[in-house]
Amino acid sequence: MPSQQxxxxxxxGLGGLATALGLARKGYSSTVLEQSSRFGEIGAGIQMAPNAFKTFDHLGVGDRARRGAVFVDEMVLMDALSGERIAALSVGERFRKRFGNPYAVVHRADLHASFVEACRDSxxxxxxxxxxxxRYxxxxxxxxxxxxxGRQVTGIALIGADGLRSKVRQQLVDDGEPLVSGHTTFRSVIPTEKMPDDLRWNAATLWAGPKCHLVHYPLKDGKVFNLVITCHNDAKEAxxxxPVSRDEVRKHFMHVNARVRQLIDHGEDWKYWVLCDREPIQNWVEGRVALLGDAAHPMLQxxxxxxxxxMEDAVFLSHAIEKHGDNIKQALIYYNRGRAVRTARVQMGSRLIGExxxxxxxxxxxxxNxxxxxxxxxxxxxxxxxxYDGQDLPA
Ligand SMILES: Cc1cc2nc3c(=O)[nH]c(=O)nc-3n(C[C@H](O)[C@H](O)[C@H](O)COP(=O)(O)OP(=O)(O)OC[C@H]3O[C@@H](n4cnc5c(N)ncnc54)[C@H](O)[C@@H]3O)c2cc1C
Structure with a gap:
């Protein structure tokens, strides 16, 4: 049984496990309460910018997290109508030197498993x-x-890292359902040999088009490609x-260039998500309870x-607890204040760059262009x- 301390x-999820790891590094114990019957992640790839690598090192999982990563050469922006390259940013040596860390793509399940492994080792x-x-x-x-x-578990603080539909947020903020953006994302993973020859780039590639975009990048040592394609179809329900058929996916992308449209034909087992976010809020703390990750600031992707x-929240929170650990309530307020503006900026900016x-x-x-x-x-x-510089921890 967990102790009340x-x-x-x-x-x-990644936020909750990162929190447990961050606290453990500062000498604090935690119990992670996960609703599912196993720890895992759905979805395939996830992009990790230099600020993510900074957090991995803070959390003591730098080597594990780097193990499964594919270090892409470039971030590429293509015009999905004309098929022309708009811009490309090399994320090689100069980028790494500038930001102190690489830009990489990782399989979600691999990253999550390395966090679970680190938690089990602690x-x-x-x-x-x-x-x-x-409830709490x-x-x-x-x-x-x-x-x-019906069980009850008692501790010195509760961190709600329970995602977009957080029960902890429901009680703490009570701001109803997340906002449905009307943007639908379809995802598939294909073996590299099925990826069209002329698109097998070691790059995080974005094809931007009217009310739609398509993203692809390699995963798993380049053995597979992750496809994430999105249309703004005014979907109403989260x-x-x-699962969704290939024909249904294709319907939303008939207006884009044939070269990139062929991706849809190669994708299998398509699944879809209707994206949600929320308006940024200033306060996500009540006494000994605080929100973290998507529960606090869900954003478009x-x-x-x-x-x-x-993960940055988790690092900042563990820093706040170390600094004000004798006064948990003050530590949580310090954490909230330290993180609210930066995360709100990313929430708002995500909508803007979408548009x-x-x-x-x-x-x-x-x-x-x-x-x-x-x-x-x-x-x-x-x-x-x-x-990408990440957030420096205040003294
Ligand atoms: C299409 C798409 C692409 C994305 N790409 C990227 C990307 O490239 N890079 C990036 O950084 N981010 C990306 N994101 C965002 C990223 O997936 C989320 O922000 C991140 O997973 C949030 O982590 P979290 O731990 O806060 O929440 P979650 O990952 O949602 O984890 C919440 C966990 O809490 C559990 N849970 C829920 N309710 C309860 C409860 N009441 N009690 C106990 N457990 C509960 C859930 O089962 C889950 O395990 C993307 C998102 C989408 C939709």
Whole structure:
């Protein structure tokens, strides 16, 4: 049984596990309460920017996380109508030197498994499955998580890392359902030999078109390619990994260049998600309870930063606890204040780049092509610095 001196973490996604690892590094114990019957991740690839690698090193999983990563050569932006290359940023030596870390793509399951492995290796982390948190109660000194099966677990703080539909947020913020963006994402993974020859690039590639975009990159030592393609079809209902036929996927991309459209024909077992986010909020703490990751600041995927932000939260939180550990409530407020502006900026920016870089048409697309093709490497570095440099921990 967990001791009351433990932190409770609702949710064993990347954010929750990173929190447990961060706290363990500072000498604190935690119990991770995961609703599923096993620890795992759905979906295939995930992009990891230099700021993610900075967090891996803070969390002590740098080597494990790097093991499964594919280090791409470039980030490439293509015009999905004309088929022309708009811009490419090399993420080789100069990029790594500038940001101190690489840009990589990783299989979600591999990354998550390396976090689970690190948690299991730690004496300070207790992983519990079949443990859905439905609500909490707290006194001056402790907080109790109430589980769906009637169990109650008590600790010194509760971190709600329970994702987009967080029960902890429901009670703490009470701001209803997430906002349905109307953007639908279809995902598939294909063996590299099925990837069209002329698209087998060691790059994180984005084809941007009117109300749609297509992303592909290699995974698993280049053995497979991850396809993530999105259309703004005004979908009304949130969905999360529902199977969909290839013909249905194809229907939404008939207007894009044939060269990239062929990706859809090669994809198998397509699944789709209808993307959601929320408006940024200033406060995500109540006494001994705080939110983290998607529970605190769910965002559209366009900066490819949701998981990176959840891990940065975890690093900042463990720093806050180390700094104010004798006063947990103050530590949580310090964490919230330290993270709210940066994460809100990514939430808001994700919507904006969705509109102006990923999905514009006509004159707006011309502006994108003209400005982004004219930018130098230094200008791209300057543009990304606020994000990829990560967040320094205050003294
Ligand atoms: C299409 C797409 C592409 C993306 N690409 C990227 C990318 O390239 N890079 C990037 O950084 N981010 C990306 N993201 C965002 C990223 O996936 C999320 O931001 C990240 O997974 C959030 O992690 P989390 O731990 O906060 O939440 P989650 O991953 O949602 O984990 C929450 C966990 O809590 C559990 N849970 C839920 N409710 C309860 C409860 N009541 N009690 C107990 N357990 C509970 C769940 O089972 C789950 O295990 C992408 C997202 C999408 C949709």
């Amino acid at each position: 433990q932190f409770l973490i609702a949710g064993g 004496k300070r982390v207790d992983l519990q499955v079949d443990s859905q948190v439905v 109660t707290q006194t001056e000194d402790v907080v109790t998580a109430h589980l769906r099966d 969905e999360n990994g529902k 366009y900066y490819a930063q949701g998981a990176c932000m959840a 102006y870089i990923y999905h514009p048409a006509g004159a707006k697309a011309d502006v994108r 003209a400005t982004m093709s004219a930018m130098s490497e230094e200008e791209y570095f300057a543009e990304f610095a606020w994000l």
